[in-house]
Amino acid sequence: MLSEDTQNQEGSSGAEERALAVSCRGVSRDFGVGPTQTRVLHGIDLDIAFGGQTFLVGPSGCGKTTLVSLIAGLLIPTTGRIRVLGKDLQSLSPASLVEFRARNIGFIFQQFNLIPALNAVENAAVPLVVQGRSLSAAVKLAAIVLDRLGMGNYLTYFPWQLSGGQQQRVAIARSLVHNPRIIICDEPTAALDAKSGLAVMALMTELAASPERAVIVVTHDTRIFSYADRTISLMDGRIETSPSSDGQAHS
Numbered sequence: 396m397l398s399e400d401t402q403n404q405e406g407s408s409g410a411e412e413r414a415l416a417v418s419c420r421g422v423s424r425d426f427g428v429g430p431t432q433t434r435v436l437h438g439i440d441l442d443i444a445f446g447g448q449t450f451l452v453g454p455s456g457c458g459k460t461t462l463v464s465l466i467a468g469l470l471i472p473t474t475g476r477i478r479v480l481g482k483d484l485q486s487l488s489p490a491s492l493v494e495f496r497a498r499n500i501g502f503i504f505q506q507f508n509l510i511p512a513l514n515a516v517e518n519a520a521v522p523l524v525v526q527g528r529s530l531s532a533a534v535k536l537a538a539i540v541l542d543r544l545g546m547g548n549y550l551t552y553f554p555w556q557l558s559g560g561q562q563q564r565v566a567i568a569r570s571l572v573h574n575p576r577i578i579i580c581d582e583p584t585a586a587l588d589a590k591s592g593l594a595v596m597a598l599m600t601e602l603a604a605s606p607e608r609a610v611i612v613v614t615h616d617t618r619i620f621s622y623a624d625r626t627i628s629l630m631d632g633r634i635e636t637s638p639s640s641d642g643q644a645h646s
């Protein structure tokens with residue numbers, strides 16, 4: 396358990412922390428056991444406000460995917476505490492965590508993780524079906540999002556019939572279709588040509604403008620850096636620069 400002092404560093408009271416989209420306090424993560432145990436993230440303190448796009452940048456292997464996987468509740472921190480939408484993730488039972496994630500978090504994986512046996516529109520509809528929508532209603536909504544991403548002509552294509560960039564857009568549609576309040580994109584434009592990359596970022600910018608939502612983008616792609624409202628640099632598992640989280644656009 397963290398002391399009250401530790402919880403309140405950077406001037407955040409408990410109530411302020413709960414009003415943030417994301418707050419990390421003293422978050423570390425180790426991989427491996429015994430002599431092979433390695434600390435990949437070291438005492439991360441990070442606040443992310445609603446309304447805007449936070450970019451997470453840094454060299455390969457510095458811990459970006461690990462950090463966003465912790466924020467998404469896909470990994471558990473070795474030390475520290477993570478709050479998302481005011482909820483302390485560690486206080487949730489495994490079943491409640493799955494439910495919380497399904498409802499509130501859209502995660503675009505670096506590897507697209509599409510289901511090979513489902514076509515494009517069925518893949519994109521999965522989060523809605525998980526939430527209990529009928530397949531026909533879910534597919535209808537998924538088709539709208541895919542169309543917005545320039546994939547309207549590929550709804551019935553299977554992943555193996557799609558290019559890397561097209562698969563990525565299906566993965567993006569799947570992460571947005573249930574209208575999550577937290578959207579996490581791990582390299583969303585890496586496999587996309589310039590035009591598709593800009594279409595994706597235009598959609599992210601529109602979504603991020605909502606004061607109810609926060610978008611976190613992990614990227615190496617210098618073409619999209621200007622879309623950031625705030626940029627966080629990670630180096631060897633530590634935050635290099637973390638301007639205060641004010642939710643304002645800085646671009």
Ligand SMILES: Nc1ncnc2c1ncn2[C@@H]1O[C@H](COP(=O)(O)OP(=O)(O)OP(=O)(O)O)[C@@H](O)[C@H]1O
Binds near residue numbers: 453459505
């Ligand atoms: N499941 C795992 N088991 C062991 N080590 C891991 C595991 N996942 C990540 N790591 C290690 O943690 C470090 C950070 O990995 P991570 O994937 O977070 O980096 P990254 O910044 O996302 O890199 P990239 O830009 O290449 O995607 C790496 O050294 C990686 O080898």
Ligand SMILES: [Mg+2]
Binds near residue numbers: 459460461505
């Ligand atoms: Mg990564």
